[in-house]
Amino acid sequence: MNTNSNEAAGGAAKLRTAFCGLDFANPIIVPAGVHGRDGDVMAEVGRSGVGGTCTKTIVSQPANDVLPCFSSVNSGMVNSVFGSDKSSEYWFTEGIKRAKEGGAKIIANLAGFTPEEAASLAESAVNCGADMIMLPTHCPHMGEILMAMFPGMNFPEPSLTDVAPMQASVRMIKEVVDVPVVVKLSGTYAHITKEWSIGVKESGADGIACADALGPALSIDVRTGQPALGGPRGVGGLTGPAIMPITLRMTLDVAMMSGLPVIGIGGVTTADDVLQYVMAGATLVGVCTAGHMKGLEEYQRLIESLAKRMDALGISSLDDVRGLTIRRIEARKADGKVAVTERIIPRVKTENCTRCGACERVCAYEAIAVAVAVAGQNAAAIDLDSCIGCGLCVSVCRFDALEQEYY
Numbered sequence: 001m002n003t004n005s006n007e008a009a010g011g012a013a014k015l016r017t018a019f020c021g022l023d024f025a026n027p028i029i030v031p032a033g034v035h036g037r038d039g040d041v042m043a044e045v046g047r048s049g050v051g052g053t054c055t056k057t058i059v060s061q062p063a064n065d066v067l068p069c070f071s072s073v074n075s076g077m078v079n080s081v082f083g084s085d086k087s088s089e090y091w092f093t094e095g096i097k098r099a100k101e102g103g104a105k106i107i108a109n110l111a112g113f114t115p116e117e118a119a120s121l122a123e124s125a126v127n128c129g130a131d132m133i134m135l136p137t138h139c140p141h142m143g144e145i146l147m148a149m150f151p152g153m154n155f156p157e158p159s160l161t162d163v164a165p166m167q168a169s170v171r172m173i174k175e176v177v178d179v180p181v182v183v184k185l186s187g188t189y190a191h192i193t194k195e196w197s198i199g200v201k202e203s204g205a206d207g208i209a210c211a212d213a214l215g216p217a218l219s220i221d222v223r224t225g226q227p228a229l230g231g232p233r234g235v236g237g238l239t240g241p242a243i244m245p246i247t248l249r250m251t252l253d254v255a256m257m258s259g260l261p262v263i264g265i266g267g268v269t270t271a272d273d274v275l276q277y278v279m280a281g282a283t284l285v286g287v288c289t290a291g292h293m294k295g296l297e298e299y300q301r302l303i304e305s306l307a308k309r310m311d312a313l314g315i316s317s318l319d320d321v322r323g324l325t326i327r328r329i330e331a332r333k334a335d336g337k338v339a340v341t342e343r344i345i346p347r348v349k350t351e352n353c354t355r356c357g358a359c360e361r362v363c364a365y366e367a368i369a370v371a372v373a374v375a376g377q378n379a380a381a382i383d384l385d386s387c388i389g390c391g392l393c394v395s396v397c398r399f400d401a402l403e404q405e406y407y
């Protein structure tokens with residue numbers, strides 16, 4: 001075997017991930033979305049090398065999307081997509097079987113109007129080869145649009161704090177399937193993550209995915225004043241990098257509070273994003289909007305860059321860093337460093353500084369400068385009297401030229 005083959009094999013080995021008793025080639029999965037619209041597309045996604053792919057939400061009575069249903073916004077996308085537009089019969093006779101040809105684990109994302117219906121869908125999905133069941137909990141635009149499309153439907157918006165319907169569905173699904181059942185929390189639960197984490201654990205679910213889109217969200221076309229999306233108010237769910245700081249925090253909370261295996265989802269575009277979710281406690285990491293916006297090749301690029309980034313950081317296994325941030329938080333508490341107020345001035349690593357000026361531009365205290373006019377300066381210079389140690393300059397430096405350790 002040549003060197004490149006050895007490196008590839010080593011990279012593949014370090015990415016292998018176990019979740020709820022299932023072996024995944026790597027931690028990257030593709031959650032419910034456009035790349036789960038049919039079995040053939042899912043097979044193609046599987047061949048890109050991802051560990052798992054999800055179907056779009058399988059329902060008993062598919063409904064057409066209200067158009068337009070996608071709009072790009074700063075650092076993300078808003079969408080008003082419903083579940084799968086294909087019948088459950090399609091998924092259970094050919095869709096899932098075709099999806100499995102791609103080699104990735106197949107996750108059946110499904111929803112029923114009643115717990116009994118959800119259990120029936122889950123049983124059929126497993127009978128035709130699904131490796132896992134994922135149960136979504138809340139779609140921020142669904143109720144409004146369905147009530148507008150079907151005035152007599154009487155589709156009330158669910159109470160965000162009512163976990164009982166989810167628990168009933170999980171319990172009935174667990175009675176009829178022998179594969180892992182994962183509950184996917186909505187980003188709308190950002191302020192009640194604890195309640196949902198406890199509720200899911202009490203339901204008997206095997207894991208938690210966190211999180212679905214935030215919303216309702218709105219984008220407006222300033223040329224016309226029209227909402228960018230279809231529907232009564234043109235609202236949808238917000239996905240992409242804009243939501244990652246929130247869904248990452250939710251993932252941390254879920255991992256700390258539930259003790260269940262976690263799938264972190266929301267805004268992933270880089271290998272560092274994946275590692276952040278793993279450090280927050282996630283075992284698998286979902287990538288959806290990035291693949292939608294950049295194409296299928298984005299999944300393979302991300303997998304390859306993850307292995308390289310792990311090498312660069314000296315990480316031999318994802319198990320070594322899983323939950324690392326939780327351990328760091330616990331250490332802060334033990335060391336009495338939960339509210340540090342004494343400033344630490346960043347140290348400039350002159351050998352790394354390119355004098356790009358990013359640090360100077362973001363410093364509202366005018367405490368850092370890179371101008372050539374500064375006598376003898378060949379790197380950024382910090383005014384010790386003006387700097388308050390806020391850390392922003394360190395976070396924007398792309399060349400590891402600023403160092404600051406509070407903990």
